[in-house]
Amino acid sequence: DAGVTQSPTHLIKTRGQQVTLRCSPKSGHDTVSWYQQALGQGPQFIFQYYEEEERQRGNFPDRFSGHQFPNYSSELNVNALLLGDSALYLCASSFPLSGGPQETQYFGPGTRLLVL
Amino acid sequence: AQTVTQSQPEMSVQEAETVTLSCTYDTSENNYYLFWYKQPPSRQMILVIRQEAYKQQNATENRFSVNFQKAAKSFSLKISDSQLGDTAMYFCAFIENYQLIWGAGTKLIIKP
Numbered sequence: 001d002a003g004v005t006q007s008p009t010h011l012i013k014t015r016g017q018q019v020t021l022r023c024s025p026k027s028g029h030d031t032v033s034w035y036q037q038a039l040g041q042g043p044q045f046i047f048q049y050y051e052e053e054e055r056q057r058g059n060f061p062d063r064f065s066g067h068q069f070p071n072y073s074s075e076l077n078v079n080a081l082l083l084g085d086s087a088l089y090l091c092a093s094s095f096p097l098s099g100g101p102q103e104t105q106y107f108g109p110g111t112r113l114l115v116l
Numbered sequence: 117a118q119t120v121t122q123s124q125p126e127m128s129v130q131e132a133e134t135v136t137l138s139c140t141y142d143t144s145e146n147n148y149y150l151f152w153y154k155q156p157p158s159r160q161m162i163l164v165i166r167q168e169a170y171k172q173q174n175a176t177e178n179r180f181s182v183n184f185q186k187a188a189k190s191f192s193l194k195i196s197d198s199q200l201g202d203t204a205m206y207f208c209a210f211i212e213n214y215q216l217i218w219g220a221g222t223k224l225i226i227k228p
Contacts, residue, residue, distance in 0.1 A: 033215070042120075042207055042218030043161075056214040090161060092216075104149070105216060107161035 004093050004108035012114045013081050021076040021111045025093030032074040035090040049074050086115045120208055120219035128225040137193045137222045139208030149211050152193045156204040198226050
């Protein structure tokens with residue numbers, strides 16, 4: 001039973017460039033969430049995808065966009081990179097529990113993005 | 117605004133000792149889920165334990181247990197018989213509107 005996978009593991013970009021990060025959810029999961037974790041801080045929610053639609057979004061600018069494919073995998077795209085976008089990007093997958101929105105999220109190993 | 121407070125930035129204990137990490141949170145919801153995750157130096161965020169707010173019984177997972185006080189909005193994690201592999205950042209979180217709301221974390225060091 002494969003867990004959540006993310007690619008690449010590390011990435012170096014320069015300011016103004018664009019980046020795409022990829023995530024495959026845990027087998028049997030249909031929901032993917034993305035988080036940004038700056039060094040020494042807790043993660044911050046970017047958005048969640050369910051049924052190929054963005055279901056919820058955190059306080060991130062439109063430079064951050066995403067996509068979910070029919071096989072439930074997901075991409076996070078960041079345009080016009082800023083130095084402050086340097087962080088660990090975590091992908092989490094989950095499945096909806098019956099009767100409510102609460103769900104346990106299982107995380108991938110993350111992608112470390114460095115913007116120079 | 118929803119918040120999670122972890123008041124202990126760093127803790128260290130000897131191997132085999134018991135340690136308790138504290139967490140308080142604020143939410144207007146009545147039904148929600150609370151979590152403790154650990155993040156070792158390898159960076160992978162690993163689920164430690166989960167508590168459903170409508171259950172009065174405290175959750176346990178082997179050496180890990182919680183003390184959930186709903187009225188006080190407190191959710192502490194107890195690690196018994198601590199092991200070197202427990203060294204990690206520990207994050208408290210709750211879920212609301214599909215997103216996890218996180219604390220700043222407690223760095224736990226287990227000394228041999």
